[in-house]
Amino acid sequence: MARLIRTEKEVEGRYEEVWLVVEEDALEQWPTGPRDVVGRPAERLDGFERASGQAVYTADLDKPGMLHTAVLRSPHPRARATVDVSPALGMPGVHAALGPGEVEQLSAECNYQGQAVAAVCADTLAQARAAVRAIRCDFAVLEPLLDPDEAVRRGELLGDPRVRERGDYERGLAEADAVVEAEYRTQVVLHNSMETHQAVVEWTREDAVEVHISTQYVWGIRDAVAEGLGLPADNVRVVCHYMGGGFGSKNSPDDYTFIAAELARRTRRPVKCALTRREENTAAGNRNATIQRLTVGARSDGTLTALGGEFVNAVGWGGWSSGTEGPMQMLYACPNVKTTTYGAKLNLPPMKAFRAPGFVEGTFGLEALLDELAAQLDLDPLELRRLNHAEQAPEGGEYSDKNLLECYRRAEPHWERRHEVRARSTGTVKRGVGMASQIWYGGGGPPSYAWVRVGSDGRAAVVTAMQDIGTGTRTAMAQIAAEELRVPLEHVSVSLGDTDRGPYATLSAGSSTTPSVGPAVRAAAADARTQIEEIAEQRGLPKDAPVAAVVDVLEDAQILGKGARGPNPTGMQVLTFGVQVAEVAVDVETGEVWVERIAAVHDVGRVINPLGASSQIEGGIIQGIGHTLSEERLHDPATGRLLTTTLDAYKLPTIADVPEIVSELVDEPDRHLTNLGSKGLGEPPIVPTAAAIANAIRDATGADVRQLPITREEMLRALREAEARQKEKVGAPAGV
Amino acid sequence: MRLDVNDHAYELHCEVGTTLAEALRDELSLTGTKIACGEGHCGACTVLVDGAPVLSCITLAHAVGDAKVTTIEGLREHPMLRSFVRADALQCGFCTPGQVVSAVALVEARPEPTTEEIRHAMAGNLCRCGAYPKIEEAIRTWRD
Numbered sequence: 041m042a043r044l045i046r047t048e049k050e051v052e053g054r055y056e057e058v059w060l061v062v063e064e065d066a067l068e069q070w071p072t073g074p075r076d077v078v079g080r081p082a083e084r085l086d087g088f089e090r091a092s093g094q095a096v097y098t099a100d101l102d103k104p105g106m107l108h109t110a111v112l113r114s115p116h117p118r119a120r121a122t123v124d125v126s127p128a129l130g131m132p133g134v135h136a137a138l139g140p141g142e143v144e145q146l147s148a149e150c151n152y153q154g155q156a157v158a159a160v161c162a163d164t165l166a167q168a169r170a171a172v173r174a175i176r177c178d179f180a181v182l183e184p185l186l187d188p189d190e191a192v193r194r195g196e197l198l199g200d201p202r203v204r205e206r207g208d209y210e211r212g213l214a215e216a217d218a219v220v221e222a223e224y225r226t227q228v229v230l231h232n233s234m235e236t237h238q239a240v241v242e243w244t245r246e247d248a249v250e251v252h253i254s255t256q257y258v259w260g261i262r263d264a265v266a267e268g269l270g271l272p273a274d275n276v277r278v279v280c281h282y283m284g285g286g287f288g289s290k291n292s293p294d295d296y297t298f299i300a301a302e303l304a305r306r307t308r309r310p311v312k313c314a315l316t317r318r319e320e321n322t323a324a325g326n327r328n329a330t331i332q333r334l335t336v337g338a339r340s341d342g343t344l345t346a347l348g349g350e351f352v353n354a355v356g357w358g359g360w361s362s363g364t365e366g367p368m369q370m371l372y373a374c375p376n377v378k379t380t381t382y383g384a385k386l387n388l389p390p391m392k393a394f395r396a397p398g399f400v401e402g403t404f405g406l407e408a409l410l411d412e413l414a415a416q417l418d419l420d421p422l423e424l425r426r427l428n429h430a431e432q433a434p435e436g437g438e439y440s441d442k443n444l445l446e447c448y449r450r451a452e453p454h455w456e457r458r459h460e461v462r463a464r465s466t467g468t469v470k471r472g473v474g475m476a477s478q479i480w481y482g483g484g485g486p487p488s489y490a491w492v493r494v495g496s497d498g499r500a501a502v503v504t505a506m507q508d509i510g511t512g513t514r515t516a517m518a519q520i521a522a523e524e525l526r527v528p529l530e531h532v533s534v535s536l537g538d539t540d541r542g543p544y545a546t547l548s549a550g551s552s553t554t555p556s557v558g559p560a561v562r563a564a565a566a567d568a569r570t571q572i573e574e575i576a577e578q579r580g581l582p583k584d585a586p587v588a589a590v591v592d593v594l595e596d597a598q599i600l601g602k603g604a605r606g607p608n609p610t611g612m613q614v615l616t617f618g619v620q621v622a623e624v625a626v627d628v629e630t631g632e633v634w635v636e637r638i639a640a641v642h643d644v645g646r647v648i649n650p651l652g653a654s655s656q657i658e659g660g661i662i663q664g665i666g667h668t669l670s671e672e673r674l675h676d677p678a679t680g681r682l683l684t685t686t687l688d689a690y691k692l693p694t695i696a697d698v699p700e701i702v703s704e705l706v707d708e709p710d711r712h713l714t715n716l717g718s719k720g721l722g723e724p725p726i727v728p729t730a731a732a733i734a735n736a737i738r739d740a741t742g743a744d745v746r747q748l749p750i751t752r753e754e755m756l757r758a759l760r761e762a763e764a765r766q767k768e769k770v771g772a773p774a775g776v
Numbered sequence: 777m778r779l780d781v782n783d784h785a786y787e788l789h790c791e792v793g794t795t796l797a798e799a800l801r802d803e804l805s806l807t808g809t810k811i812a813c814g815e816g817h818c819g820a821c822t823v824l825v826d827g828a829p830v831l832s833c834i835t836l837a838h839a840v841g842d843a844k845v846t847t848i849e850g851l852r853e854h855p856m857l858r859s860f861v862r863a864d865a866l867q868c869g870f871c872t873p874g875q876v877v878s879a880v881a882l883v884e885a886r887p888e889p890t891t892e893e894i895r896h897a898m899a900g901n902l903c904r905c906g907a908y909p910k911i912e913e914a915i916r917t918w919r920d
């Protein structure tokens with residue numbers, strides 16, 4: 041029965057209260073362990089299409105009569121533009137031009153570099169670009185605000201400061217035998233999805249549009265476009281069959297979609313607006329920089345008595361102040377915790393969610409701090425974490441399930457390697473091992489729906505309007521349906537990515553797709569399965585007769601199953617956990633750092649496809665290594681102009697940077713979570729990587745790195761500091 | 777101009793300055809060749825010109841002359857493709873055609889490349905999804 045409930049919905053660590061109609065989730069979970077299809081490695085259903093170039097991405101779409109767009113963007117972080125687009129209209133091939141205010145997203149008031157000011161569409165992209173250069177535009181440059189601390193002082197904030205306190209922080213500090221204070225900084229990193237942000241918009245009627253877009257959320261695009269254009273939502277069809285990466289940056293329609301929509305309306309042609317790589321590095325979102333001023337207090341045995349932090353998220357001109365304090369609040373059983381988080385509003389491009397926003401940054405600070413404490417108290421870092429393990433959610437409530445201790449146990453053999461790794465240090469190259477824990481959301485939630493259709497050939501089609509952004513969710517959904525229907529995986533197809541061709545399914549973000557859509561697919565398959573068994577009975581066939589043999593008389597008749605995602609367990613925290621152990625080598629003379637090995641153990645409930653899951657873990661770790669060692673969007677501190685807008689200047693990891701990666705999943709279904717017990721895996725693997733590497737560096741060299749990326753400069757600074765500290769300790773008495 | 781692509785001779789009209797990637801994608805609808813940066817930094821647009829890997833986004837169509845161009849569409853039967861799928865050497869798949877083309881060039885020259893050779897030959901093909909470990913595996917096991 042459908043039930044109306046008021047519940048908290050979590051997306052990327054942000055909660056909102058929503059009304060939901062949920063359907064009961066009556067199916068029993070499958071017992072632990074691999075099944076016939078679920079839990080066994082499966083090749084990607086669409087792997088060949090993608091690899092062979094047959095898959096048509098938004099970037100590949102070419103509609104008859106389609107026009108191409110170029111956008112004029114502010115090269116200044118703060119400026120007022122005076123614009124005359126009319127010269128562009130006389131350029132070859134040009135069909136229309138838009139100036140500031142002609143769509144809301146075009147503005148003469150530029151508050152970050154990359155603000156869209158004007159746009160032109162033409163027969164070819166080259167013509168559009170030439171026409172944009174013909175636009176007359178003067179920028180009156182204004183003084184930008186670039187310093188996050190200054191923004192906090194001036195009260196230039198996005199949202200109110202977030203103060204979260206439990207227990208009595210000051211008393212906790214007073215009770216401590218040891219206190220460590222440290223300031224950590226993390227940099228701006230860019231998603232740099234290989235397919236840039238883009239859309240093709242076509243008006244199919246006076247009051248209806250079709251939007252092909254590289255997105256993580258077809259339904260979110262539908263609603264935002266409908267609202268922006270003043271159309272009924274059902275008059276907006278959004279399609280995304282394949283997309284080339286998003287990592288959190290492609291949840292909303294943004295300027296390019298609305299620019300294309302307006303140009304398409306004026307020209308009555310399909311219009312494509314695609315960001316160039318340089319625009320992608322400027323105006324497509326980023327993981328914002330943070331400053332974290334942290335304090336930990338503990339008894340001499342390592343029991344935490346106080347954790348405190350002031351977190352400044354350097355958010356940029358737009359976006360939101362993510363939960364950088366989350367790990368400090370949630371990871372350990374510390375009774376006294378106080379955090380204050382500011383979102384500094386700056387003349388820098390707006391942030392967007394990027395794979396576990398806030399938690400990647402916050403885990404770097406917290407877990408490095410914990411190891412500094414361990415070093416001071418001369419404790420084993422893994423033991424310190426076990427000692428402070430939270431049995432109950434420290435902020436209240438039960439965990440639906442938690443296997444962090446099991447993750448620690450499985451990480452032990454990797455942790456044990458540290459003696460042997462250290463012993464392999466030679467000359468100026470020091471080696472060491474470090475670890476860090478992971479906490480993040482990933483439980484998903486309702487609503488999401490699926491349909492399953494079985495034809496007389498015994499083949500099944502799963503229909504659900506979700507998207508597969510590269511995580512392999514299409515394959516996972518097919519596995520779930522095959523398992524429940526008891527048909528071979530090759531006999532299941534999945535149709536997704538089209539709001540006109542399937543029921544609502546959630547966004548591909550927040551590690552939520554599998555835990556949200558998976559249970560709906562299973563419910564739909566179970567509905568179809570029940571009907572198949574009823575037919576079997578009427579035909580006098582055994583209940584477990586092969587599906588094809590049961591339905592072969594159906595001819596054009598079809599069996600239709602439908603399913604919905606049930607509610608999350610009431611009053612319970614659904615979270616993912618894990619641990620990573622990193623091995624590094626540091627040349628203490630040059631400051632060069634190599635990551636040699638990373639072992640990852642994560643707890644994300646039941647695993648649907650171990651092959652795809654290991655790929656997700658590797659991908660997350662590799663992005664984490666980039667975040668730790670090489671990636672940084674730089675801006676000129678005086679003018680605020682961005683300095684790294686190409687893939688040459690912005691250092692993504694290459695195949696040559698990849699260490700040995702060993703991964704393992706606990707693979708225990710979360711008993712309280714849906715008919716699957718599965719959580720998401722997209723984000724957890726990137727969360728602890730930076731901290732594990734920083735802690736391995738400390739193990740190798742005694743140096744406390746406190747800033748990402750760990751450039752040679754930062755490494756050498758930390759080494760000098762460690763050396764000075766050492767001299768002070770040893771040299772002080774003798775020096776008098 | 778003429779262009780020899782995947783063993784077909786095409787007659788096409790390209791403006792001077794058209795890149796090979798644009799000619800393939802826009803004129804011949806061979807959209808398996810992707811453009812991810814358009815300025816020679818990522819490898820997504822890799823095609824073979826007389827068997828050698830070339831960045832088609834910074835190669836002028838007119839400069840190709842009589843050389844034989846092979847795109848991912850011309851490699852559909854190559855065992856390397858199956859190997860990529862088997863090893864799960866792709867996630868979003870946008871970099872993948874370029875990866876496969878580079879990998880084919882490598883193994884055609886050295887059928888059993890060492891890890892070092894793989895890393896050297898493939899370092900110009902960026903993959904933001906981080907499919908690298910499995911790309912390496914796919915190349916190591918391409919004949920299985």
Ligand code: FES
Nearest residue numbers: 812814818819833
């Ligand atoms: S698209 Fe040619 S190198 Fe990036």
Ligand code: FES
Nearest residue numbers: 867869903904905
């Ligand atoms: S598979 Fe997504 S960029 Fe390589």
